[in-house]
Amino acid sequence: MSESRRLLSVLFTRTGLVAAIVLALALSLCPCAVAQEAEEPVVEGAVAPIAPPTDLEAGDTPSDRGSSVTLTWTPSPDEETDRVLVYRVYRSSDPETGFEQVGRVAAGMTTYRDGGLIDGEQVFYRIVASDGETESPYAAVGPVASSPQWFNSRRANAMVGTIVFVIAIVYFVNAAKGGKELFIRRLAGLDEIDNAVGRATEMGKPILFISGLSGISDVATIAAINILGEVAKKTAEYNTRLIVPNADPIVMAVEQEVVKEAYAKVGRPDSYNEDDVFYLTRSQFAYVAGVNGIMVRQRPATILYMGMFYAESLVLAETGASVGSIQIAGTDAVTQLPFFITSCDYTLIGEELYAASAYLSREPVLLGGLKGQDIFKFIVGTLVLIAVVSATLAALGVTANDPITPLFVTGG
Amino acid sequence: MRRQLPLTLCFIAGVFMAVQYFIPHWRVQDTYDRFLIWLQIIFAFAFLLGTVSLVKVHFHKIRNRAADRGYSWVVLAGLASMIGLGFFAPGHNDPGSPFDMMFQNVQVPIEATMFSLLAFYIASAAFRAFRARTLEATLLLIAACIVMLGRVPVGDLISERIPEATRWILTVPNLAAKRGIMIGVGLGMMATALKIVLGIERAWMGGGD
Amino acid sequence: MSWYDKLLQVDRRWIFLAIGVAVVVPFFAPLGLPVVVTDPVQGLYDAVESIPPNDKPLLLSIDYAPATLPELEPMAFAILRHAFRNDVNVIVMTLHPAGYGLAERAIRGIAEEMDQVEGEDYVFMGFSPGVSAPILGLGVAIRNVFPEDAYGTPLDEIPMMEGVRNYDDIPLAITLAGWSAAEAWIYYAREPYGQRVGAGVTAVMATDYYPYLNAGQLQGLLGGMRGAAEYEVLIEREGKGVLGMDSQSVIHLLIIILIVLGNVAYFAQRRAKRRAALEDA
Numbered sequence: 001m002s003e004s005r006r007l008l009s010v011l012f013t014r015t016g017l018v019a020a021i022v023l024a025l026a027l028s029l030c031p032c033a034v035a036q037e038a039e040e041p042v043v044e045g046a047v048a049p050i051a052p053p054t055d056l057e058a059g060d061t062p063s064d065r066g067s068s069v070t071l072t073w074t075p076s077p078d079e080e081t082d083r084v085l086v087y088r089v090y091r092s093s094d095p096e097t098g099f100e101q102v103g104r105v106a107a108g109m110t111t112y113r114d115g116g117l118i119d120g121e122q123v124f125y126r127i128v129a130s131d132g133e134t135e136s137p138y139a140a141v142g143p144v145a146s147s148p149q150w151f152n153s154r155r156a157n158a159m160v161g162t163i164v165f166v167i168a169i170v171y172f173v174n175a176a177k178g179g180k181e182l183f184i185r186r187l188a189g190l191d192e193i194d195n196a197v198g199r200a201t202e203m204g205k206p207i208l209f210i211s212g213l214s215g216i217s218d219v220a221t222i223a224a225i226n227i228l229g230e231v232a233k234k235t236a237e238y239n240t241r242l243i244v245p246n247a248d249p250i251v252m253a254v255e256q257e258v259v260k261e262a263y264a265k266v267g268r269p270d271s272y273n274e275d276d277v278f279y280l281t282r283s284q285f286a287y288v289a290g291v292n293g294i295m296v297r298q299r300p301a302t303i304l305y306m307g308m309f310y311a312e313s314l315v316l317a318e319t320g321a322s323v324g325s326i327q328i329a330g331t332d333a334v335t336q337l338p339f340f341i342t343s344c345d346y347t348l349i350g351e352e353l354y355a356a357s358a359y360l361s362r363e364p365v366l367l368g369g370l371k372g373q374d375i376f377k378f379i380v381g382t383l384v385l386i387a388v389v390s391a392t393l394a395a396l397g398v399t400a401n402d403p404i405t406p407l408f409v410t411g412g
Numbered sequence: 413m414r415r416q417l418p419l420t421l422c423f424i425a426g427v428f429m430a431v432q433y434f435i436p437h438w439r440v441q442d443t444y445d446r447f448l449i450w451l452q453i454i455f456a457f458a459f460l461l462g463t464v465s466l467v468k469v470h471f472h473k474i475r476n477r478a479a480d481r482g483y484s485w486v487v488l489a490g491l492a493s494m495i496g497l498g499f500f501a502p503g504h505n506d507p508g509s510p511f512d513m514m515f516q517n518v519q520v521p522i523e524a525t526m527f528s529l530l531a532f533y534i535a536s537a538a539f540r541a542f543r544a545r546t547l548e549a550t551l552l553l554i555a556a557c558i559v560m561l562g563r564v565p566v567g568d569l570i571s572e573r574i575p576e577a578t579r580w581i582l583t584v585p586n587l588a589a590k591r592g593i594m595i596g597v598g599l600g601m602m603a604t605a606l607k608i609v610l611g612i613e614r615a616w617m618g619g620g621d
Numbered sequence: 622m623s624w625y626d627k628l629l630q631v632d633r634r635w636i637f638l639a640i641g642v643a644v645v646v647p648f649f650a651p652l653g654l655p656v657v658v659t660d661p662v663q664g665l666y667d668a669v670e671s672i673p674p675n676d677k678p679l680l681l682s683i684d685y686a687p688a689t690l691p692e693l694e695p696m697a698f699a700i701l702r703h704a705f706r707n708d709v710n711v712i713v714m715t716l717h718p719a720g721y722g723l724a725e726r727a728i729r730g731i732a733e734e735m736d737q738v739e740g741e742d743y744v745f746m747g748f749s750p751g752v753s754a755p756i757l758g759l760g761v762a763i764r765n766v767f768p769e770d771a772y773g774t775p776l777d778e779i780p781m782m783e784g785v786r787n788y789d790d791i792p793l794a795i796t797l798a799g800w801s802a803a804e805a806w807i808y809y810a811r812e813p814y815g816q817r818v819g820a821g822v823t824a825v826m827a828t829d830y831y832p833y834l835n836a837g838q839l840q841g842l843l844g845g846m847r848g849a850a851e852y853e854v855l856i857e858r859e860g861k862g863v864l865g866m867d868s869q870s871v872i873h874l875l876i877i878i879l880i881v882l883g884n885v886a887y888f889a890q891r892r893a894k895r896r897a898a899l900e901d902a
Contacts, residue, residue: 065438086673106673115789148437159434165599169606215458216616219601222608225615249462254616275472279465283719285526285688297480310800311530311688311823318533321540322633332597334590335826342541350593351600357613365612373603380595410812445761448754452766455750459718505722507729515722523687523719531872535640536633539879543887553884557877563824563847564870565654575657587831594832 050083050129050136051076058125058144063155066119066148071112076129076136079107083131089114090126095142099126117146158410164379169372176368184367189328189346190359193227193304196326197234200301206241207231208300210291210316211255212307212331213247213284219354220332221251224307225258226357227330231304232262236271244277245294247287252279288312292319305329305344306353309336317343330356383408419611426609466491555581623893625886636879643875647867654870656863661834662851665795665819665841669700672792674708678744678785680759680794682802683724684716689799689823690723695849695862696797696821697724701731703856705742710781712791714746714767716755716802721748725771740779747771752802756809760788760816788816793840797821803830807838821848 053073061068076084084107090099091114105112107129117123124142128135176182200207209231211224228244235242244259246252256277263272280290292315295303303320305313305327313329313336320327321343329340330348340347348356351373358366387404394402425447432444470484478484494514503509544550561567562578607613672679681700685693704711715724728745737743746767749755758766763785769775776782784790794816796806803820810816817840820830824845833839843852846869849862 063436065436065441067438106671113789116786148439150435150437152434152436155434162430165602166606169603173612219604222604222613222616226613229615248458249465250458252465253461257617258615275469278469279462281466282459282462283523284686285523289526293483311527311825314533314537315526315529318537332600334593334597335829337593339537342537351596354597354600354604357615366607369603369607369612373599377596377599380599445758445765448751448757449765451754452749452751452758455754459750507725512722516726519719520687520690520723524690527688528691531644532637532640535872535876535879536636538876539631539636539883540633542880542883544884553880557880560873560877563845564873565656565866566870566874568657569654575659579659582828583831583835586828587835590829591832 050131050134051078052136052139053087053127053129054139056125056127056139056141058141060144060146061113063149063152067117067146068113068115069117069123069125069144069146071114071125071127071141073110073127073139075108075110078129078136082107084129085132086130087112088128088130088135090128090138092124092126093121095124095140099124119147120145155410157408165372165376168376168379169369172372172375173365173368176364176371179364182364182367182371184355184359184370187348187352187355187359189330189348189352190227190356192326192328192346193231193360194234196302196304196328197231197238197240199326200235201238201240203301205301206243206298207235208291208294208298208303208320208325209242209244210303210305210307211244211246211251212305212309213287213312214308215248216250216254218308220308221248223353223356224330225251225254227304227306227353227360228255229258229262230357230360232259233266236263236266236268239268239271241273242276243294243298243300245280245287245291246278247280247282247284249279252277284310284312288315291316295319295323295325299323300325303327305331305340306348306356307331309333309340311336314339314343320344415614415617418617419614423609423611426605430609463491555585623890625889625893628882628886629890639875640872643871644868647871648864651864652867652870654867656847656850656854656866658851658854661831661842661844662848662855663841664834664839665821665843666703666852666855668793668817668819668840669703669709669795670707672704672707672709675710677790677792678710678712678781679704680712680714680791682714682716682794682796682798682806683720683727684796684798684800684802685723686717686719686799687723691861691865692823692846692849693797693799693821694723694727695846695860695865696843696852697727698731698860699849699852699856699858699862700795700797700821701727702735702858703852705731705735705737706856710741711743712746712763712782712785713743715748716752716805717798717800718748718750721771740774741781744776744779744781745771752805753809756805757813760810760814762787788814791816793817793819795819795821797843799823799826803833803839807833811838824848 053076055074056071057073058069058071061070071089073087078084086104086106087109088101089103089105089112091102092098092100102114103112112127114125122143122145124140125144126138126140128138130136172182197207209228211228212218212221214221216222232242242259244255246255256274259277260269260272260274263269280287294300296319300323303325305316306329309316309331310333313331313333317327317329317340327344328346328348329344330353331337331340332350332353334350337347337349355370358370387408390399390404391402393399428443429447432440435441467488470487473481473484474488494511497509497511497514498505501510503511505511505515542553542556544553558574559578559581561570562575567574567578604613608616669679681697681704683697701711711728713724713728715721725745728743731737732739732743739745747770749766755766763782764776767776770779788794788810794806794810796802796818798820799822803818803822806818806820811818818838819840819842821843822830822845824847827842827844827848830839830842834842843849846862846865849860850866851862853860853862
């Protein structure tokens with residue numbers, strides 16, 4: 001070995017030895033990641049990242065008009081420690097880039113419905129859990145595309161019910177047209193209308209007909225108009241004054257035609273007074289004040305309340321009672337029935353009001369419709385009983401679950 | 413034609429409104445949305461119709477010197493003043509405007525007062541008509557007294573069982589009866605609506621058959 | 622005339638006077654009766670409480686008329702105070718033509734009290750005619766029903782309406798009404814769109830809505846002045862609801878006394894008639 005090589009080797013050896021000693025000393029004194037790897041790392045303020053939601057799925061929102069995708073996921077485990085405040089939803093048409101936030105939902109939610117999409121266009125989603133400042137790693141899903149559906153399967157049960165109902169109505173209407181006798185039980189309130197009209201005629205006082213405070217789109221108002229037609233025929237026959245104050249101008253226009261037609265049918269068109277079928281006001285209690293004024297001034301012998309009523313029912317009925325009128329009421333407003341039953345002489349309850357047109361006219365077609373309605377009610381009652389038994393058995397633990405009740409739940 | 417056209421329109425609109433409930437596709441729902449906008453426009457025009465009818469009726473009463481024409485003067489004066497204030501007074505219907513002051517200080521207290529008459533009428537009806545004539549009426553009276561006590565703090569003070577009993581009465585027997593009536597009413601409404609759509613029920617057109 | 626005949630024929634105006642006194646006196650001599658909160662009210666409170674602050678708005682439809690104002694306005698005040706306290710934005714609207722002035726009165730009054738800024742913390746949409754049409758229309762697009770607010774400002778220029786398109790962006794809709802508006806909101810918002818709905822109604826109507834409450838179609842229900850009082854207790858801010866509870870307690874007791882008196886007189890009269898009939902026989 002040459003002198004230089006010998007010198008280099010000594011130098012490196014000694015230098016290396018010194019360097020090693022120095023390094024060892026330095027490492028023993030310095031808190032270094034390599035030296036500390038054997039120990040637990042203690043870094044003040046460091047927190048584990050939020051866990052992302054899992055089982056993320058995306059699909060076209062079922063039974064909708066289109067342009068919508070629904071995401072579902074399993075919540076982040078960190079929800080249990082209240083670390084998660086919101087879930088943020090991002091969307092892009094590219095699986096890797098271009099994600100923009102399209103919505104967010106509060107912690108606890110596990111679905112999100114994204115709308116405003118173009119049907120058929122594929123999109124990708126990412127969802128993160130966030131505590132408001134930091135976000136978890138994302139969960140991704142895609143591609144998925146929205147599309148519209150032609151049938152809302154969540155309403156299939158309503159469709160079946162509607163078809164059965166229509167069949168029942170049509171069957172009995174046709175049966176009635178074919179001459180079949182259909183029984184309808186007695187409705188005291190409607191039977192009494194004849195006597196009430198006769199009483200007014202004997203006393204020489206008018207009849208007051210109040211068709212409720214609802215508009216023409218309310219079925220109760222249609223039912224009231226049917227009764228008004230029959231009452232108007234009787235008052236035309238007996239030449240008794242009929243006063244009909246209205247709270248809706250469209251209803252007033254219809255009732256004017258109905259009463260005019262009724263008078264014409266009985267051969268008394270000249271007895272019809274258009275001013276007796278008039279519009280008062282739409283305002284609920286202003287209408288009540290107006291009608292009460294008519295009651296106190298005109299002191300009608302008979303007052304008929306038919307249609308939809310609200311809180312004013314007792315004020316009207318008590319005023320009518322105070323002027324000594326015979327009062328017959330009919331309403332489907334369940335809250336007002338107790339007041340009418342207390343203050344009036346006769347009351348038609350709920351659907352008895354709808355049966356009035358069939359009852360008074362005794363037209364076979366209308367009676368057939370009533371019968372069909374009753375049959376369907378019997379079917380509904382039977383189904384309710386079956387569902388109640390099923391739900392009760394499940395609640396008592398006799399059966400594992402209740403398979404019947406969910407069949408009747410209709411979705412949006 | 414005068415009767416056929418409305419019946420045809422009613423049939424088409426009725427069937428469409430029933431069928432659209434089951435078809436979520438945007439082609440159908442967009443048409444439905446358009447119908448809803450038309451409905452809003454029609455409702456707005458109904459106000460105009462009502463105002464014209466009101467003026468016509470009371471004007472006739474004044475012109476024919478009817479016995480109670482004084483009330484007609486009051487109605488027309490009130491109508492004219494509110495319309496005038498709303499359209500021509502400073503601030504129109506903004507808060508603090510004359511129109512708003514008339515509404516807040518005249519109409520609101522008057523209507524609230526009319527509604528409050530119910531309290532007086534309920535008391536007089538209760539005294540006059542609530543009689544325990546039969547077993548059912550007695551049960552009804554007892555239930556009514558329990559509910560009346562349970563709905564006010566006095567019931568909580570007398571016994572905590574009173575509010576519990578009130579909740580039970582309202583949510584069990586009362587609700588059961590209401591549900592039964594509501595099912596019947598619902599079916600009655602469906603049947604009447606079906607008869608209207610199919611043209612069997614024609615009273616809404618005015619003039620019967 | 623015997624005492625029971627006199628009692629049964631008493632002039633109803635004496636009864637009206639007794640009721641009048643029973644209403645007025647507790648306002649001057651409060652009884653301070655405690656109000657216990659019930660589950661339906663707690664449900665609505667929890668639903669409002671669950672709305673994240675400075676996020677999507679609460680929709681409050683003030684659908685009552687002046688007639689039902691004494692019962693329903695305390696509810697409106699309490700709900701608005703609750704929402705603003707929690708920094709929840711509020712959209713106010715009405716479906717009742719006479720509700721415009723009342724809705725404006727409620728939102729402006731409470732907003733001023735709680736230093737809320739129009740356009741940033743609340744927006745007043747005004748009135749929309751019809752019932753089913755606007756409720757259904759809001760589920761499609763709010764801007765279809767209200768292209769601008771009640772004062773003519775386009776919704777796109779209102780800061781808090783950014784990103785608020787339809788029911789998807791409204792966590793809760795509450796209607797306060799003395800008519801069947803709550804049913805309409807259930808039929809036309811809850812069922813087709815899955816919108817969460819709460820309601821405040823008059824006391825006489827409250828029991829009508831228990832089926833919907835039990836079925837989960839309503840998040841909560843305030844019934845009459847009692848409901849308003851319970852909500853005021855929950856938000857720890859007493860108002861007209863709590864104030865009216867004393868009067869209501871006295872009146873209910875008075876009506877019970879009247880019923881008892883009426884029946885006592887009725888049975889006494891009936892017994893006297895039977896005795897007289899037996900003696901005649």
